[in-house]
Amino acid sequence: MTMPKNIYKALEGIVGPENISDDPAVLDSYRYSLAHTAIHLGPFFDTFTPRGSAVLLPGSTEEVQAIVKLCNKYRIKFKASSTFWSAQGYPSEDNTIQLDMRRMDQILEIDEKNMFAVIEPGVIGATLQAEAMKVGLNTHIPGAGCSCSTLAGATSYFGSGPSNLYGGWHYDNLLGVEWVMPTGEILRTGSLGAGCGWFCGEGPGPSMKGVARGFIGSKGAMGVYTKCAIKLFAWPGPTTLPVEGIVPAYKTSLPDNFKAYTVAFPSWKSWADAVYTIWDTGVGYIAHRQYSMFGRDLKFAMIKILTDPTKTLGDLEEILDDPEVQKITEESKRDFQIVLAGMTKRDIEWQDKALDEILSRTGGWKVEAMNEPEINKWMLLYLIRLGHKNLNLVFGGSYDGCFGLLGSADFGTSHVEEAAEFKKRWEKRGAVVEAGGDCMMGPIGGQGGGGTCLWENFTCFDPYDRDSIEGTLEFFDACTELGLERGWGVGMEKWNSQARGPDGRIAPKEERDRIHLSAPQPDIFRYQHKIRKAFNPNDLGDAYYETLDDS
Amino acid sequence: MDKKMAQLMEIVGKTNVFDNPQMGKDFSPVSDHVTSIKPRYMVKPKDVNEVQKIVIWANKTHTPLIPLSSGGPHFRGDTSPTVHGAVVVDLSGMKRILKIDRRNRLVCLEPGVTYTTLLPELQKEGLRIAMPILPRSNKSVLTSLLEREPVLSPKYQWNLLEPLRSLEIVWGNGDKIWSGSGVFRGEKEEDWKEGLVPVWGPGPMQLDYYKFVSAAQGCMGIVTWASVKCEVFPESRKLFFIQAQKLDDVIEFTYKLLKFRLGDELFIINNTCLGYIIADKPEEASALKATLPAWAVVLGITGGQILPGEKVEAQESDISDIARQFGLEMVPEIENCSGRELLELLLKPSEEPYWKLRYKGGAQEIFFLTTLDRTPGYVETMHSAADESQYPIGDIGVYIQPVHQGVCCHLEFVLPVDLMSPAESSQGQKLFRDASHRFFNQGAYFSRPYGIWADMVYQKDAKTMMVMQKVKEIFDQNNVMNPGKLCF
Structure with a gap:
């Protein structure tokens, strides 16, 4: 659907004509082939994320706030993304405005003594790392890699990667956050809101950073994070990585x-x-x-x-x-x-x-x-x-993780062989790359100081090949079944399946409810529903923020 | 019999409901944070089911509840009722250590477990817990961690809530959830063997429930057990001092240690505060002040199960070298205080009387978060305020505890007062208020806003207050949990 002219004009007034477009060609470049996602369909089926109604490139917090307020006025859904890693960075409903945050790409400060950096959404891990190394510091780079937004990993998704052990995962490292909430109001967490600087994200009193993100973030479904402070750690190497x-x-x-x-x-x-x-x-x-x-x-x-x-x-x-x-x-x-x-x-x-x-x-x-x-x-x-x-994509053009055994070191090691053997059966059928069953990748220390591991069993497939796609889908269904049967829980292969169905759009409510009611604590999703009602009353995000409304 | 009392007796049994008219005195705060109102009853639940029933009852009867886990004296007023008809929920009877798991370095404990009871049990398993500085012997471990009291070893704090992990929470509306990975609560021994353990703090999912009860002063709900990450009990450990005449002289050095995560226990203390800790008697504290260094970095070095001696030796040499680079010297003892003696004190709860009360029988404490480089400025402000209030500057104890691996630090001033002297008591209260406002205007972050600090911080940060009130409405819509505190 074309965006009404008056709304387009109002948005244009906020960001300027050079930073907005509803040209179908441009909008199609902001769609994602459902290969690396919970759907695993791939370009063969020509299934993409829905086309947005406009794409905007805001240049400041004020512009973001004005856009979000306008979205509330006209009840338009919006989704912000910085470096667009995976389908999660793209809308799951039609007529959504897409915010491409790349213009906000400044490292605002590196506090060398107190070991943190203040960054905007467009700052990628490689840039922050290079700048931090100049002053003897380093940043944790999550598994999405150094070309991804540091802020996005820290605020909106998981933020886990190889340097969790010493550097802490980005849950640990996230200090003060500037958050344009779904209503357009701005919350600055911790010491930042108190006007004391960026050094602490918690409090005063109970920490409202807990609304902004939990174990994982809200994946772009609950407003826009416009700045954050990230804790850094010592880099005892040269100022430039040779x-x-x-x-x-x-x-x-x-x-x-x-x-x-x-x-x-x-x-x-x-x-x-x-x-x-x-x-x-x-x-x-x-x-x-x-x-x-x-x-x-x-x-x-x-x-x-x-x-x-x-x-x-x-x-x-x-x-x-x-x-x-x-x-x-x-x-x-x-x-x-x-x-x-x-x-x-x-x-x-x-x-x-x-x-x-x-x-x-x-x-x-x-x-x-x-x-x-x-x-x-x-x-x-x-x-x-x-x-x-x-290299994640080197074998067949696409991949996804499955199982994702998350827990103590004993938990993963107890089941790795069974999970690997299980995968071998499907590898031999030819749908996925035959790699030895055990393609389990993950951190030795899921959080600062260790204590947990994550076992993501890489599954590589060809997204241009029907047999490969269908075989992969079948395999992932079987993984979920096995995981539930063995008490491992739903694996990574289905972690986002409540958010997007086979047509690339939001899964039906009945399906989402079924998934959430089968969780160990359905109340967790009921509380998320209450939080969404309180902080996103016009429901302008998507189902990547997981809620259960069965009242 | 009062109807409410009868209903409470039905929940917790006759012997666990107390209608004690003297109880009000026990709950008066030592400091000047709040004006306490005598509670109507006190109940002692024995398990989470009783806690849940009490909370549901409180919602039906609109009765305020004040959770309480630690023994007195209480300093900050968070457990003092500020409304009439309150029922204190005394959790001190829930004092089971549910599990100590050496392999995952976890302890699961109830709110009534104190440092006094926990430490020897952990040691038997080769474990220890990152401690706050000399907690009261009857201090609840769970409450200390929930209230984000700083711990002596910043290097283990990858986030500010460390070492707290999963919780069982009964919200103010009576619902119960397990936060983090608390759904794996290890009720069966096989679960521990399989690694299904409550090792995560955050979440689960997209909200961070344990942050809603953290530093909440019991306003959101009642935590009935927690898992806590432990450290290995070191086979080898030493304590050193790096002394200086001026606080500025140790700041850069301390930053360097924090950056490299050298040492284990690490804090800065002034002579007065150190005197309060090591003095046995009030008169000794005065004498000690004169002999102790004006400022000291106190630094523990530990070696665990793998090559402990070699690690301690390497770090001792490294830190000595770094100290020399800053024109400082690391020594194992200073006049009237050896590292070994102080270490022994620091590894246990405080002897009685509690160290902050030892000098004059009472004390005001002012604390907040800031960055290390700004601490000298606040010390100067404290001295100015004390000078104007004619409070003896020499009595001001200063304790600086880096937290969250050195990103910021807890700065605390201990102001002893003689509560038996109305004049001194009033002088202490005046100074407390005056200094608090000066610090606030100077940029101090009162992250744990007790008493008068709450009004200061929430007036300035209205947006956070609005968000907190919305969250409170979800988890405690009838405001039964400790009403009158924070911004509720």
């Missing part, structure tokens, strides 16, 4: 106070023992089970390809035939990557020895092939900058 090599084999050489290892274990029990001991001991700067995303059977072969500019995916089968590669693949079955960063020379010496001691006590080992200098330098850059997100 990057060398030829695409895609970029790597970095860092001083001796950095060490990157792949460690592996004879059993999942010893894997978990080591993880718990690492958390108890307080070693590690980054820890992630990273390269398993390529699959247990393929990961080392893929690393060989990715660290050698002369190799391509076409070489995969030949590399897999190499007995040495097979040996290393077997050796690193139950592995993870860990980067140590010493704040001093003594610190790195102690951490290095402590890690050796942990490995010795738990029966683990360092995978020596990963210490080969070119691989090691590539691994360092990969894990510190997290700039290789394209």
